[in-house]
Amino acid sequence: MGICDSVNSKSNISYSNTSFEKEDTSIRKETKVNSTDISNEKIRRNINNHRKSIEKRNQIEKTQVSQSANLKKKRKKNSITIDKINKEKRARTLEFNELENEKKERELKEEDEKNNENDLGINTKLIINCNNKNPKDQYKIIKKLGKGAYGTVWKVRNIKTGLLRAMKRITKMRNNINKLNDILNEIEILKNMDHPNIVKIFEFFIEADGYYIITEYCHGGELFKAIKSKGYFSEDMAANIMYQVFNAMNYCHNTNKVIHRDLKPENIMIESIDPETGYYNIKIIDFGTAKIRQSDKSENKVLGSCYYIAPEVLNKKYNEKCDIWSCGVILYILLCGNVPFNGRDEREITQKIKLGKFDLNRKPFDNISEEAKDLIKQCLEMNVNKRISAKEALEHPWFTLLKTKEYFINVNEYFMNKTINNLIMYKPKNKLQQLALTYLVHNFPDLNEIKNINKIFLMFNTSDNGKLSREETYQGLLKYLNYSSEEELEQKVNKIFKNIDNDNNGFIECEEFSRAALDKRIFLDENVLKFTFDFMDKDGSGEISLSELKEVFGVKDDKESEKLLKEIIDKIDKDGNGEISIKEYSDMMKNIII
Numbered sequence: 372m373g374i375c376d377s378v379n380s381k382s383n384i385s386y387s388n389t390s391f392e393k394e395d396t397s398i399r400k401e402t403k404v405n406s407t408d409i410s411n412e413k414i415r416r417n418i419n420n421h422r423k424s425i426e427k428r429n430q431i432e433k434t435q436v437s438q439s440a441n442l443k444k445k446r447k448k449n450s451i452t453i454d455k456i457n458k459e460k461r462a463r464t465l466e467f468n469e470l471e472n473e474k475k476e477r478e479l480k481e482e483d484e485k486n487n488e489n490d491l492g493i494n495t496k497l498i499i500n501c502n503n504k505n506p507k508d509q510y511k512i513i514k515k516l517g518k519g520a521y522g523t524v525w526k527v528r529n530i531k532t533g534l535l536r537a538m539k540r541i542t543k544m545r546n547n548i549n550k551l552n553d554i555l556n557e558i559e560i561l562k563n564m565d566h567p568n569i570v571k572i573f574e575f576f577i578e579a580d581g582y583y584i585i586t587e588y589c590h591g592g593e594l595f596k597a598i599k600s601k602g603y604f605s606e607d608m609a610a611n612i613m614y615q616v617f618n619a620m621n622y623c624h625n626t627n628k629v630i631h632r633d634l635k636p637e638n639i640m641i642e643s644i645d646p647e648t649g650y651y652n653i654k655i656i657d658f659g660t661a662k663i664r665q666s667d668k669s670e671n672k673v674l675g676s677c678y679y680i681a682p683e684v685l686n687k688k689y690n691e692k693c694d695i696w697s698c699g700v701i702l703y704i705l706l707c708g709n710v711p712f713n714g715r716d717e718r719e720i721t722q723k724i725k726l727g728k729f730d731l732n733r734k735p736f737d738n739i740s741e742e743a744k745d746l747i748k749q750c751l752e753m754n755v756n757k758r759i760s761a762k763e764a765l766e767h768p769w770f771t772l773l774k775t776k777e778y779f780i781n782v783n784e785y786f787m788n789k790t791i792n793n794l795i796m797y798k799p800k801n802k803l804q805q806l807a808l809t810y811l812v813h814n815f816p817d818l819n820e821i822k823n824i825n826k827i828f829l830m831f832n833t834s835d836n837g838k839l840s841r842e843e844t845y846q847g848l849l850k851y852l853n854y855s856s857e858e859e860l861e862q863k864v865n866k867i868f869k870n871i872d873n874d875n876n877g878f879i880e881c882e883e884f885s886r887a888a889l890d891k892r893i894f895l896d897e898n899v900l901k902f903t904f905d906f907m908d909k910d911g912s913g914e915i916s917l918s919e920l921k922e923v924f925g926v927k928d929d930k931e932s933e934k935l936l937k938e939i940i941d942k943i944d945k946d947g948n949g950e951i952s953i954k955e956y957s958d959m960m961k962n963i964i965i
């Protein structure tokens with residue numbers, strides 16, 4: 372794709388009549404923060420403090436390698452600052468759990484000793500497969516959602532499960548090897564994404580007429596359309612949206628080394644709207660032009676949409692910071708309803724981008740906080756090295772001022788205790804239970820309970836990188852649990868990592884965390900049982916066979932693996948016919964409930 376390809380091809384935005392420009396300012400919402408109420412001095416101090424704190428943190432990060440000895444001190448300090456009253460209260464509610472847990476732990480340990488199924492690794496990638504059936508037999512088209520240069524996206528319903536999904540078809544073009552690579556690239560990148568603000572992929576098909584990708588369906592439509600209908604947003608609302616975008620970008624850039632390269636409101640979807648606050652739960656889509664970054668090598672392919680493209684992309688030498696520039700453009704639009712760099716045609720727009728001048732004096736910026744303007748300036752910084760990173764943006768004073776993060780980490784104490792207890796006690800008794808949980812959690816990201824678990828994950832994940840380290844887990848337990856000794860806490864962390872870190876990479880990813888934290892009584896629901904059973908019963912015969920298990924675990928045709936899978940079947944197959952019936956499966960799954 373060339374510069375502005377998507378603008379031209381989709382004609383979502385026309386240059387002469389910028390869709391975001393609205394004459395009618397009466398629909399503008401009042402922002403909750405009035406800049407005149409805040410003394411300029413205070414703001415400058417805040418921003419300066421923020422800049423200083425970034426510099427300071429960079430310094431700290433450099434010396435952190437030799438800091439393990441200081442950890443103990445830090446932990447002691449933390450434990451003193453924890454609210455004592457809360458601790459006592461939690462201690463009482465957890466006392467009972469503890470006794471129960473000890474009993475269960477003994478039982479589980481005995482069971483563990485008898486268990487041999489340790490070599491079958493389970494991760495989310497295992498359940499995202501190329502389906503060799505016809506997509507049209509599996510999904511019923513409901514309506515068209517969008518059309519791009521190479522394909523179409525529909526809202527569809529899975530005929531078997533009834534679940535709503537989005538289906539993207541990319542038409543096969545003769546001799547277009549590059550496009551094939553782009554599609555495989557999009558699938559591969561999405562398979563590795565495990566973040567609440569990035570759309571989930573479920574399966575894909577390779578057909579004669581094209582490639583089909585099945586993803587999570589976002590009910591609320593494009594952010595682009597919401598901007599068009601509202602004109603612009605209050606600061607609170609804009610901050611809430613941008614916090615999620617920066618969070619997703621931090622995960623892409625730092626954890627997965629992925630650059631999106633086409634960030635714009637048409638690729639930011641509203642998954643749902645909070646009925647109480649009206650806030651959007653957003654998801655980033657369209658990784659078709661995304662790229663896995665080679666360390667320290669800059670990119671040179673010019674991609675992206677005209678209004679959002681960074682100046683260094685036009686100069687063909689860029690890195691992940693090009694996405695931050697796009698974030699700056701999006702934030703500007705959210706707050707004022709206009710694009711920062713406009714022109715009659717592509718040439719004029721790109722010229723303005725290269726100059727990097729934008730207007731923060733136009734209406735309604737006189738009513739917008741200095742913090743918001745500072746974040747825009749830091750994103751639309753011409754010097755890439757000086758431009759703010761996604762991680763730094765998450766810590767910007769604007770989000771502190773509006774208490775943006777608080778909204779995302781708001782859970783009640785009962786739910787917190789229950790979740791932590793589930794985490795500590797998580798120990799699936801066999802690989803089928805583990806697989807069923809993996810499949811369930813991945814397929815129901817919109818379940819309320821999973822959304823709340825994600826909030827706790829965010830509370831623990833103080834580095835905001837989308838994966839929990841041992842230290843973060845330790846600090847999380849220390850903060851939200853009452854344990855007398857450090858040793859005891861270390862033991863809990865070890866146990867959690869042993870049982871939860873299924874892919875053994877030394878971190879707990881978001882879905883791993885949800886699997887452990889989810890209330891397993893969900894498996895008392897026959898529909899849930901059937902849903903996970905059907906995933907393993909590939910031919911729909913009503914029995915899970917050895918060859919089906921081989922397929923779902925993606926194991927090779929060797930004697931070792933076959934022996935292992937046979938052992939799994941034998942333990943569950945009570946009538947001895949060599950296969951697992953739905954009844955046998957249900958009985959086995961129900962004993963996952965602790």
Ligand SMILES: Nc1ncnc2c1ncn2[C@@H]1O[C@H](COP(=O)(O)OP(=O)(O)O)[C@@H](O)[C@H]1O
Nearest residue numbers: 516517519520524537587588589637656657659
């Ligand atoms: N998961 C989804 N849920 C709802 N609508 C979607 C979803 N994915 C895509 N769309 C709609 O289809 C449009 C095109 O999809 P996208 O993946 O961006 O393809 P393209 O590469 O053609 O831009 C989007 O802008 C959006 O309107």
Ligand SMILES: [Mg+2]
Nearest residue numbers: 519637638657
């Ligand atoms: Mg798109």
